[in-house]
Amino acid sequence: FSILFFFYWGMAMPGLHLLGPLPVRPLYLHGAGRAADGSKMSKSKGNTVDPLGLIDRYGADALRFFMAAMESQGRDIKMDEKRVEGYRNFATKLWNAARFCQSNGIGASAHAEAPEATLAVNRWIIAETVATVQAIDIAFAELRFDEAANAIYQFVWSRFCDWYLELIKPVLQGEGDAGAGETRAVAGWVLDQILVMLHPFMPFITEELWHALAPADAPRAYPIIVAQWPMPDARALDPAAAAEIDWLIRLVSEVRAARNELNVPPGARLPLHVRDAGAETARRMAAQEAALARLARVDCVSGDAPAGGVLQV
Numbered sequence: 082f083s084i085l086f087f088f089y090w091g092m093a094m095p096g097l098h099l100l101g102p103l104p105v106r107p108l109y110l111h112g113a114g115r116a117a118d119g120s121k122m123s124k125s126k127g128n129t130v131d132p133l134g135l136i137d138r139y140g141a142d143a144l145r146f147f148m149a150a151m152e153s154q155g156r157d158i159k160m161d162e163k164r165v166e167g168y169r170n171f172a173t174k175l176w177n178a179a180r181f182c183q184s185n186g187i188g189a190s191a192h193a194e195a196p197e198a199t200l201a202v203n204r205w206i207i208a209e210t211v212a213t214v215q216a217i218d219i220a221f222a223e224l225r226f227d228e229a230a231n232a233i234y235q236f237v238w239s240r241f242c243d244w245y246l247e248l249i250k251p252v253l254q255g256e257g258d259a260g261a262g263e264t265r266a267v268a269g270w271v272l273d274q275i276l277v278m279l280h281p282f283m284p285f286i287t288e289e290l291w292h293a294l295a296p297a298d299a300p301r302a303y304p305i306i307v308a309q310w311p312m313p314d315a316r317a318l319d320p321a322a323a324a325e326i327d328w329l330i331r332l333v334s335e336v337r338a339a340r341n342e343l344n345v346p347p348g349a350r351l352p353l354h355v356r357d358a359g360a361e362t363a364r365r366m367a368a369q370e371a372a373l374a375r376l377a378r379v380d381c382v383s384g385d386a387p388a389g390g391v392l393q394v
Contacts, residue, residue, distance in 0.1 A: 092105070109224055111158075112151075112152060112153070112157040112158050114157070114158050116128040116129075116130065116160060117130075117160055117161045119159055130160040132144060139165050139166055143168040147164055149230040150164075150231055151164070152226050152227050154224075171234060174242055178237075178242045178272075179272065182272055182294070183294065186265055187269045188296055189269060189273060189291075189301070190269045190272075190273045193309050195210075195211075195314070196266040196267050199263065200264065201325045202248045202249060202322075202326055203264055205245075205322040206267065206268075206271055207319070209240050209323075210275075210311070212318070214274070215313040216232040217232050217233060217278055220232060233278050233279050233282070241271065244330055245271070247372075247376060249264050251375055252264045253265070276290055276305060277308050284306075288306075291304070291308070325365055325369070328365060329369050329373065333377045347378070350378050352382040353379040353381050355381070
């Protein structure tokens with residue numbers, strides 16, 4: 082690793098002198114792989130890491146994602162098996178999310194463009210998808226593969242799986258609701274975008290899901306590697322929807338934290354009283370009441386809270 086820089090310039094200087102252009106441009110030098118404790122791998126020390134053994138235990142996708150996520154400029158890569166296991170769990174979470182989507186009538190999207198959306202939660206996830214595409218494009222242009230990997234990781238794990246799929250469950254259960262069809266279309270489109278963005282890092286599971294999500298009577302005619310890369314359309318950014326859903330996420334998180342602090346049983350439902358709410362907060366409470374009641378395990382109650390035994394968040 083330490084001689085690669087000089088090896089390159091040993092080729093570059095004669096190339097510049099004799100031919101004119103550089104022989105290789107650009108050149109990317111990644112960090113060296115080291116043992117989990119940061120020491121140099123050595124057969125005599127017995128601390129070498131067998132990549133084939135990691136693949137057998139956790140899969141090629143998990144190891145590939147680990148190498149990309151740990152590759153930070155100017156830093157060597159510590160081959161920590163626990164981190165590889167964590168990215169295997171990430172692949173499992175994506176697989177379970179896709180199974181959940183299939184069981185609720187969500188499949189492959191027929192269009193590369195984002196569907197029309199009226200519900201705030203759908204406008205929010207479309208905007209989050211576009212923001213993630215923008216972050217990954219910038220990271221790839223700057224050869225920051227760690228930032229690209231972490232951007233798609235945070236989006237899939239936190240925004241899509243932990244929050245979006247939970248927020249849309251009440252909508253999907255309402256078969257007669259017009260929002261159910263819109264939500265299925267948006268969720269299918271977002272899942273397609275996730276698979277395409279994640280494919281450079283996890284090619285095997287994304288290829289499998291790419292075909293599995295397609296209807297049986299209309300299979301995918303081409304592999305995911307030739308699918309259109311998502312377009313970061315700035316028109317899809319929706320500050321109002323982002324503010325509303327971020328407000329809901331913060332409120333649910335604070336209520337959950339308060340319940341845990343007081344050791345409230347997870348299944349217990351608590352009355353929620355809203356005091357001195359402005360017009361915008363009242364509108365958000367009315368629009369997000371079903372999601373709030375389900376995620377925070379509360380029942381919205383009108384009127385002031387009774388004296389004593391009240392927790393304020």
